[in-house]
Amino acid sequence: MDELKACPFCGGNDLDVRDEGPSFSGHRYHVACGDCWAKGPLTQEQDKAAEEWNTRPGEDAKLKEVVFAAWREGYIEENTTAHLMGIGTSELYRMLDTEGELDPEGETGDEW
Numbered sequence: 001m002d003e004l005k006a007c008p009f010c011g012g013n014d015l016d017v018r019d020e021g022p023s024f025s026g027h028r029y030h031v032a033c034g035d036c037w038a039k040g041p042l043t044q045e046q047d048k049a050a051e052e053w054n055t056r057p058g059e060d061a062k063l064k065e066v067v068f069a070a071w072r073e074g075y076i077e078e079n080t081t082a083h084l085m086g087i088g089t090s091e092l093y094r095m096l097d098t099e100g101e102l103d104p105e106g107e108t109g110d111e112w
């Protein structure tokens with residue numbers, strides 16, 4: 001089983017995969033924090049419970065934002081960026097286009 005990440009709510013490491021007991025669809029597991037009683041998503045396998053617990057959508061979004069910005073500033077290669085964001089390079093450029101359209105100080109500024 002993967003190592004459990006610290007609790008996102010209290011930073012505690014008193015973590016356990018707990019068995020919620022049998023239901024008609026089988027046992028259900030989730031990771032629980034012994035410090036603040038936060039609970040991870042319920043799953044049907046212990047490994048999956050750990051995996052879900054270690055998945056932090058908020059962190060991922062933040063990471064992507066940072067990586068994308070670094071690429072736009074020219075700090076990292078497009079291949080590295082695409083890899084870190086888990087997307088293809090064409091998707092990367094499409095995101096760049098979308099950003100341009102949303103930018104109020106875009107290219108149309110001087111036309112008048």
Ligand SMILES: [Zn+2]
Nearest residue numbers: 007010033036
């Ligand atoms: Zn906690």
